Amino acid sequence: MxxxxxxxxxxxxxxxxxLGIGLLVSGCGPQYVLLHxxxxxxLSELHLMEFAAIAMAVIILVVFxxxxxxxxxxxxYPGNPNPYTPHWHSHKWLETLWFIIPAVILxxxxxxxxxxxxxxxxxxxxxxxxxxxxxxxxxxxxxxxPNQKVATVNYLYIPVGKPVLFHLTADSPMNTFWVxxxxxxxxxxxxxxxxLWLEAxxxxxxxxxxxxxxxxxxxxxxxxxxxxxxxxxTAWTHRLRSSAPPMTLAxxxxxxxxxxxxxxxxxxxxxxxxxxxxHGFTLSGGMYLLKSNNPNxxxxx
Amino acid sequence: MPAxxxxxxxxxxxxxxxxPTELGADFMILVTGIGIVFILTRYQKWxxxxxxxxxxxxxxxxxxxxxxxxxxxxxxxxxxxxxxxTNLALPNVRPIGALEYNEVFTTxxxxxxxxxxxxxxxxxxxxxxxLQIGSRDVAFPRLNAMSYWLFAFGAILFNxxxxxxxxxxxxxxxxxxxxxxxxNPGPGESYYFLSLLIAGIGTTITGINFLVTIxxxxxxxxxxxxxxxxxxxxxxxxxxIIFAFPPLTVALALSLLDRTFGSSFFTLxxxxxxxxxxxxxxxxxxxxxxxVILPAFGIFSEVVPTFSKKRLFGYxxxxxxxxxxxxxxxxxxVHHFFTMGAGPTVNxxxxxxxxxxxxPTGVKIFNWxxxxxxxxxxxxxxxxxxxxxxxxxxxxxxxxxxLSVVPADYQLHNSYWVVAxxxxxxxxxxxxxxxxxxxxxxxxxxxxxxxxxxxxxAFWLFVIGFWVTFLPQYLLGLEGMTRRMYTYPFGFGxxxxxxxxxxxxxxxGAGFLALVYNIVWxxxxxxxxxxxxxxxxxxxxxxxxxxxxxxxxxxxxxxHGVDEFWAMKESGDTLANHLRPQDVKTLExxxxxxxxxxxxxxxxxxxxxxxxxxxxxxxxxxxGVVACLLYAAFDYNDKKHLPADVIRHTERSWGRxxx
Ligand code: HEM
Ligand SMILES: [Cu+2]
Numbered sequence: 001m002x003x004x005x006x007x008x009x010x011x012x013x014x015x016x017x018x019l020g021i022g023l024l025v026s027g028c029g030p031q032y033v034l035l036h037x038x039x040x041x042x043l044s045e046l047h048l049m050e051f052a053a054i055a056m057a058v059i060i061l062v063v064f065x066x067x068x069x070x071x072x073x074x075x076x077y078p079g080n081p082n083p084y085t086p087h088w089h090s091h092k093w094l095e096t097l098w099f100i101i102p103a104v105i106l107x108x109x110x111x112x113x114x115x116x117x118x119x120x121x122x123x124x125x126x127x128x129x130x131x132x133x134x135x136x137x138x139x140x141x142x143x144x145x146p147n148q149k150v151a152t153v154n155y156l157y158i159p160v161g162k163p164v165l166f167h168l169t170a171d172s173p174m175n176t177f178w179v180x181x182x183x184x185x186x187x188x189x190x191x192x193x194x195x196l197w198l199e200a201x202x203x204x205x206x207x208x209x210x211x212x213x214x215x216x217x218x219x220x221x222x223x224x225x226x227x228x229x230x231x232x233x234t235a236w237t238h239r240l241r242s243s244a245p246p247m248t249l250a251x252x253x254x255x256x257x258x259x260x261x262x263x264x265x266x267x268x269x270x271x272x273x274x275x276x277x278x279h280g281f282t283l284s285g286g287m288y289l290l291k292s293n294n295p296n297x298x299x300x301x
Numbered sequence: 302m303p304a305x306x307x308x309x310x311x312x313x314x315x316x317x318x319x320x321p322t323e324l325g326a327d328f329m330i331l332v333t334g335i336g337i338v339f340i341l342t343r344y345q346k347w348x349x350x351x352x353x354x355x356x357x358x359x360x361x362x363x364x365x366x367x368x369x370x371x372x373x374x375x376x377x378x379x380x381x382x383x384x385x386x387t388n389l390a391l392p393n394v395r396p397i398g399a400l401e402y403n404e405v406f407t408t409x410x411x412x413x414x415x416x417x418x419x420x421x422x423x424x425x426x427x428x429x430x431x432l433q434i435g436s437r438d439v440a441f442p443r444l445n446a447m448s449y450w451l452f453a454f455g456a457i458l459f460n461x462x463x464x465x466x467x468x469x470x471x472x473x474x475x476x477x478x479x480x481x482x483x484x485n486p487g488p489g490e491s492y493y494f495l496s497l498l499i500a501g502i503g504t505t506i507t508g509i510n511f512l513v514t515i516x517x518x519x520x521x522x523x524x525x526x527x528x529x530x531x532x533x534x535x536x537x538x539x540x541x542i543i544f545a546f547p548p549l550t551v552a553l554a555l556s557l558l559d560r561t562f563g564s565s566f567f568t569l570x571x572x573x574x575x576x577x578x579x580x581x582x583x584x585x586x587x588x589x590x591x592x593v594i595l596p597a598f599g600i601f602s603e604v605v606p607t608f609s610k611k612r613l614f615g616y617x618x619x620x621x622x623x624x625x626x627x628x629x630x631x632x633x634x635v636h637h638f639f640t641m642g643a644g645p646t647v648n649x650x651x652x653x654x655x656x657x658x659x660x661p662t663g664v665k666i667f668n669w670x671x672x673x674x675x676x677x678x679x680x681x682x683x684x685x686x687x688x689x690x691x692x693x694x695x696x697x698x699x700x701x702x703x704l705s706v707v708p709a710d711y712q713l714h715n716s717y718w719v720v721a722x723x724x725x726x727x728x729x730x731x732x733x734x735x736x737x738x739x740x741x742x743x744x745x746x747x748x749x750x751x752x753x754x755x756x757x758x759a760f761w762l763f764v765i766g767f768w769v770t771f772l773p774q775y776l777l778g779l780e781g782m783t784r785r786m787y788t789y790p791f792g793f794g795x796x797x798x799x800x801x802x803x804x805x806x807x808x809x810g811a812g813f814l815a816l817v818y819n820i821v822w823x824x825x826x827x828x829x830x831x832x833x834x835x836x837x838x839x840x841x842x843x844x845x846x847x848x849x850x851x852x853x854x855x856x857x858x859x860x861h862g863v864d865e866f867w868a869m870k871e872s873g874d875t876l877a878n879h880l881r882p883q884d885v886k887t888l889e890x891x892x893x894x895x896x897x898x899x900x901x902x903x904x905x906x907x908x909x910x911x912x913x914x915x916x917x918x919x920x921x922x923x924x925g926v927v928a929c930l931l932y933a934a935f936d937y938n939d940k941k942h943l944p945a946d947v948i949r950h951t952e953r954s955w956g957r958x959x960x
Contacts, residue, residue: 031794033781034712042712049709056699061662063695066670071688074609076677085675094671095664102663106656109706114649117707121645138484166872173479174575176640176715180781184711187641189576190478191569194642207793211715213472213785215484217397222790269935 033180037228038206039199041120041183048116052109059105081104123197130158130233133274136175136210137170138258139217144269151233151247153255155224159233165198167277171256175218176211179225185211193275200227211263220260241267241272249273312913313465315487317400327464329590356893358442359851363449364746367740370453372419372817374412377460379813381409386770389799392791394403402787403470404489408463409472411493414589415500416456418727421735422596426511426535428746429738430843432849433529435520435858440513440753444938448503448510450901453889455500455661458908466913469493472580472785475556477567477575488912493556495908501553502904503548508542511535520841522860526620529840529863531622534599537627544631546589554580561914568907576641583634590629594726595623598665601687604737605669607784608684609676612864615668624659629658634796639710648707655705659698666691681836682756686737689764693729697722700775704918706795718778721771729768736763736816739742744830748847752827755819762812769805773798835954839867844875846955852943855952856884880952881959885945900929912936 030036037043073082123129133144143156158164166175170188178185179198186196200206210221228236245251247266252273255261317323341347384405386397397405422534427445427730439445462468471479480490480584515536519528528536556578565573606613611613613619635643635651669691678684700722704710713719725848744750777798782789791796834843841858842849862868869875907922952958 032779034779045708045712048706049703049712050948051705052703052709056702060695060699061905063666063811064692066667067949070670071678074676074678076674076679083675084610084677088614088675090615090617091671095615095618095668098615098659098664098667101667102660106702108782109702110653110656113652113706113708117649117652119646120708120711140916167367171486174476178490178715179882180712184708185640185714186711187638189641191574192576194562208779209781209783212476214479215401217405219786219788228386240760242675274350 005278008197012114017101020059037183038202039182040201043200044116044120044182046183048112051112055105055109059102062101084111116208116249119261123163123165127163129197131165131167132156132158132197133167134188135273136170136179136214136221137255138172138176138215139221139260140255141208141210141221141223142176142255142273144274145237149268150237150240150244151266151269152240153224153261154222155263157226157228157233157236158200159230160200160203162230166196166198167196168196171273173214174212175221177208179206179208179212181206182225191275200225203227203229215258217258217260224263240265243267247273247294306534313616315467317467317487318464320397320401322397322401323464331466344876349897352893355898356895357448358438358891358893360427360431360439360442360445361746361851362422363445363655363848366449367420367424367427368452368746370456371417371424374417374420375813377410378409378417379810381412381803383806383810385409386532386803387741388787388804389789392789392796397790399787400470403785404463406785407469407472407489407493408459408767409554411469411497412443412458413727414473414593415497416459418451418457418731418735419500420452420532421505422538423448423507424594424601425735425738425742426507429744429842430511430514430532430535431518431900432745432845432853433532433840434515434518435841435854436514436518437853437888438891439510441510441730443739443897443933444693445511446852446897447900448507450897451503451506452500454901454905455496455498455503455908457914458905459496460919462489462496462821466492466641467640473869474586475553476568476582477556477559477578480560481568481671482814485677485895491912492946494553494560495702495912498550498557499530499579499901499904500555500730501550503557504542505546505550508539508546510539512539512543515539520857521649521861523865525532526616527863527865530602530616530619531596533597533838534595534602535622537623538595539868541588541592541595541627541630543588544795545585545592548581549589551583552578553586561911579641580634583637584631586637587631587634589627590726590808593731594734595626596831597690597738598729600734600741601669601690601708602665603840604683604687604741605672606676607672607741607838608678608681608687608866610837611672612839612867614672618664619668620654625661626658629654629661633658636705636710640705640714642692645707647681652705652707652710657747658701660703661703662698666695677784681740681754682760682793683737683741684741686733686759690729690733690737693733693764693767694726697729699726700725705831713778715783715954716778717774717784719780720784721774721778724771728771733763736760741808741836742842744835744847745833745842745845749827750835751819751823755815755822759812759815759819762808763816766805766810767809769808770802771805773802773805777802783880834866839864846867846957850948850951852888852890852948855880855948871959879959880931880957885948885952885958887945888943888948890943893935894941896929896933896936896937900926900933903929 005212029037035046052255054199080135131146133146135144141154142151143153144151144167166177168186169192170190172190174190175188176185177188177196182198182200186194188194204227206225206227208223208225223259244265244267247269249270249272251266251269321382341350354366357363384397385402388397388402395402427439436821466488467808469475469492471485471490475490475493478484515528558564559566559568559573563569566574567575567578602613602619610754633655635647636655639648641650669687700718704713704722706718710884740751740756777795780793780798782793784793830847833846844858845853859866866875868905903922905922905924906925907919909914910922949958
């Protein structure tokens with residue numbers, strides 16, 4: 001009797017769980033940005049994530065089923081008809097199997113993991129990328145286009161269908177540069193320049209945010225990526241070059257202040273704002289320069 | 302003089318410690334402090350407190366002090382968590398501002414790992430290990446007390462930062478450059494470095510102490526392969542501690558030098574490198590997560606056989622997997638920063654090594670299930686936590702595997718997915734394990750049983766609260782929400798899931814209250830444990846009365862196999878019914894000493910002085926440390942004798958002595 005009741009209870013729990021998961025998954029609207037990538041990098045990362053999730057679902061299922069059976073069958077109640085084997089404590093083949101099951105499942109994940117890791121570390125060979133130098137500042141993003149010679153703050157334009165190579169550094173504590181709709185993140189670190197490539201395959205405006213906590217106004221480090229057609233992109237750079245003000249060193253120093261700003265555009269930028277050697281200690285040390293005229297960070301709130 | 306006082310007030314209580322929550326905390330601390338002093342004075346308990354507790358070197362009492370500290374810190378960390386979740390319940394609604402939020406998530410993480418999980422596992426180490434291996438104490442009882450007081454004063458130093466001077470606010474990982482003076486001028490980060498350094502010394506000593514205890518102090522006949530599985534887990538944990546804490550100590554000490562003396566190990570000038578800190582931190586940090594999970598594995602390996610009335614399945618493979626986890630744990634740390642540009646080869650290597658460590662973990666899960674298979678499962682609170690642990694931990698491990706898939710981690714790193722993953726394994730694994738162990742060994746520690754009905758209420762609140770809190774956080778990760786934001790704008794679709802998550806956090810809070818009620822109620826009305834073996838246990842600690850006498854074993858047992866006490870019971874030959882008066886000898890036991898307490902206090906004074914760069918105070922504390930160590934080195938009067946008659950009397954009163 002008890003047995004029947006407990007298995008019925010288990011069934012009810014299962015039904016509830018299924019309902020809950022169904023509800024949650026049906027909510028997979030466009031706000032689930034990781035599930036709706038807008039470029040090839042994000043797409044291959046999503047495919048891998050889904051593949052790993054399925055493999056993991058297999059092992060979760062195996063464990064849940066075995067565990068469920070054990071709990072239902074071997075409860076301690078009078079007259080339990082199932083065998084009681086208090087001295088059964090090892091089984092060579094079963095125990096070997098415990099090693100083999102996870103090993104096989106992990107091997108299945110491991111192969112594509114390695115492949116995609118190497119694949120994403122290289123730019124696609126045939127196309128020449130747009131290069132954007134990214135500097136995270138307290139608490140804003142500076143984007144410099146070394147070939148187009150323009151610069152922006154807190155927003156950027158990229159052409160659709162063309163890989164964009166981001167060079168990432170920081171003149172501030174660390175952040176990560178992340179546009180979830182396009183693909184994964186990478187750190188911006190003072191004193192180092194790290195590469196990351198992304199590509200948008202659909203026009204649109206995608207938001208980005210810093211992933212690494214960097215101080216009091218970290219939360220406000222949102223920026224917007226405008227993915228537009230190549231001709232619109234060129235027109236945009238022309239417009240900036242002709243109508244936006246140039247960025248002077250003084251203007252850059254203004255950006256180094258500990259504060260937040262809106263979007264800004266510049267028709268040029270001083271070369272010295274970007275480290276000339278990566279993996280070295282070439283930064284001007286700007287992040288330490290303005291200690292005296294920074295407002296006290298604790299007074300900011 | 303007033304100028305000096307003004308300076309003092311301004312330094313100790315800068316504006317950011319004068320906000321409602323801080324003032325509330327000040328008030329609470331004041332009231333509690335006065336209350337404690339009043340009660341101790343009123344009932345003339347000062348001398349008792351000093352003699353029986355503050356100077357004790359008895360592992361069983363040290364265990365109780367660790368446990369009290371851990372539960373207090375669970376409360377503090379839990380209140381922090383509720384403050385964080387309240388702030389995130391609704392978009393753009395923020396009861397506490399960014400500055401305070403940053404302090405609170407930093408103290409939450411630091412406290413939960415270093416001042417809740419660590420003392421909690423040490424409480425169980427101390428309460429159980431000597432009893433399980435048939436020993437009278439740990440190898441170095443005085444060092445054991447030193448460990449405790451270094452931990453305790455480190456914890457106090459960390460906790461006072463909230464009301465005196467301002468808390469650290471750069472996350473529990475404390476990455477430079479954010480911890481540098483240029484970006485973090487207050488005393489907070491110095492508090493963080495110093496308190497973790499002090500507590501870290503204590504932890505390292507504990508690791509050494511238990512490693513030696515287990516290797517050297519086992520009862521005759523207890524070969525390594527006859528040790529209870531909890532002992533194996535503590536052995537491997539101790540080894541992990543000994544090699545994992547030095548990198549942390551180095552990272553913290555060098556950061557402290559950068560802050561206080563302007564050196565540049567991790568700062569940009571003069572060739573310093575922030576990423577070096579990140580490496581050192583995780584070289585500690587990854588083994589640390591196994592330091593807190595392996596004891597939980599050990600606990601379950603005791604609880605499952607006891608409540609399934611069946612021997613542990615796959616003893617040998619359990620040992621193999623513990624030992625391989627121990628080694629592999631040092632080889633995966635880079636998975637915490639795949640996105641710091643190490644290149645595909647390094648990332649692929651560490652992705653694979655991370656997957657590798659999941660294999661022995663999986664083996665353990667299957668072995669627990671097959672321990673239950675063919676058993677007779679009794680659903681007690683301790684067993685319930687284990688039954689919640691298996692499904693929960695499997696999900697947490699699976700989401701961890703997804704993080705070890707390097708390209709997926711590029712998307713998931715620093716998102717709420719990671720937050721959900723590590724709470725899933727830390728709460729579903731470590732906390733469920735510790736609570737299971739708490740209910741299981743509570744009678745042995747205190748001599749009475751925690752009420753099971755109330756325990757089940759607390760259990761369900763915890764488990765349901767846990768899932769309601771953290772399942773939505775996985776989805777928030779997929780929605781691109783990054784961690785450590787103190788608030789978020791409307792329009793990202795994040796608000797519903799955040800609200801649900803906050804709700805769950807309060808359910809867990811209710812679970813904590815139920816747990817405390819359970820303890821307080823049982824303190825008064827709980828069923829006494831008169832047999833010493835309330836659960837029909839299998840290992841030696843259950844062969845002793847509850848709580849065990851100061852000397853543990855009147856006569857050291859001889860061990861013939863795994864589950865020695867079970868075998869004794871099966872053959873009807875328990876220790877209790879064949880101890881003869883002439884078997885009882887006069888024993889030499891370690892003597893109480895105030896030195897460890899004074900040592901901890903000296904470290905505290907020195908640390909406080911260094912935090913505020915008040916050098917005379919720092920030097921005074923340092924001299925205190927030296928004085929205590931000198932005293933300890935030359936104090937040869939550290940043993941006392943316990944006469945055989947006293948022991949006979951005690952044993953007889955338990956009915957454990959033949960006429
Ligand atoms: C199957 C086993 C596990 C795997 C494969 C795994 C994998 C990972 C990975 C790859 C990360 C880094 C994620 C990132 O930051 O991007 C991570 C983070 C973390 N894991 Fe696990 N993990 C496992 C088990 C555990 C256990 C048992 C614990 C602790 C009890 C744990 C605690 C943590 C913590 C605390 C963090 C993040 C810390 C932080 O960034 O603040 N993990 N895990
Ligand atoms: Cu790790």
